[in-house]
Amino acid sequence: MKILGIIPARGGSKGVPGKNVRQFDGKPLLAYAVEAARESSKISKLVVNTEDKEISEVAKNLKCEVIHRNHEMAADNSPVIDAVLQTLNFLKENNNEEYDAVLLLQPTAPLRTGSDIDAAVKLLKSNPEKDAVISMAKVEDHHPARMYSIKEESLICQMPEYETRNRQELPELYIRNGCIYLVRTSVLKKEKTLIPPKKLAYIMESKWSVNVDTEMDAILLNELLKKWKKQKR
Known part of the structure; x- marks a missing residue:
């Protein structure tokens, strides 16, 4: 299976300005996606897609x-x-390159x-009837049973049958953690989505789930990196 790894990294973030090139534990954020891709034995080619000159320079470095x-x-x-x-389209038109699947690494x-990447690829290859593998983490504190909408000043629970249940009684639910989107190219082009109907979950530990969208996320990532790197050793 030929797999194209794509790291989409745009500039102009408002929540965390310059986040893709900001240093986290001595490395630009972009470097962590690159390193994970290079640790994988399954990626045929890796590219960074960006409009930003600074991100482009970091990627080339x-x-x-x-x-x-x-x-x-x-x-x-x-x-x-x-x-x-x-x-x-660029790789097809300019290099005549085609791939069986696309791996998006945010x-x-x-x-x-x-x-993690190799395990996700193995999962997709072992299930030819499925079109995608998406990384997930178990929902912990922010369970939908604890969530409400407000209509005409009234609170409406999203899972009323579990509204008063203890945490241990709540059904297991999962949320996309943003780490891995692996999709068959034919389906991606036809459906124009990274989340097609026939998909599998690759479960990852929720304690490492962080998406850098705010300054608080950036602070959290710096703290998590210290523990995460110890675990990797």
Whole structure:
């Protein structure tokens, strides 16, 4: 199975300015996605897709191929699928390269390893009837049974049958942790989504789930990295 690894890294973040090149424990955030990809034995090619000159320079310093996207595809509300499809089209038109599956590695969810990637690939290869593998983490404190909407000033529980249950009685639920999106290329092009209907979960430990979207997330990541690196040794 030929797998294309894509790291989508746009500039212009408002929540955490310059986050993809910001230093975390002595490395730019982008480097953690690159390192995980290189630890994997399953990725055929790795590219960084960006519109930002500084990110491009950091990627090149990390010895990564860079595919440039235009600024219209790098707005706050730009779907990442557009960057993925652009990358596939670029490689087909310019290098005549085609891949069986695409692995999206968001730099903002950095706590993954090459072993995680290899396990996700193995899961997809072992299940030819499925179209994707998405990394998940078990929902812990923020369970939907504890969530409410407000309608006409009234609180409405999202899972009323479990509203008063103890934590131990709540059903196990999972949330996307942003680390791995692995999708068959044919399905990705047809459905134009990284989350097709026929998908499998690759479960990861929830204690390492962090997405750097706010300054508080950046603080949390710096603390988690110290423990995460000890575990990796």
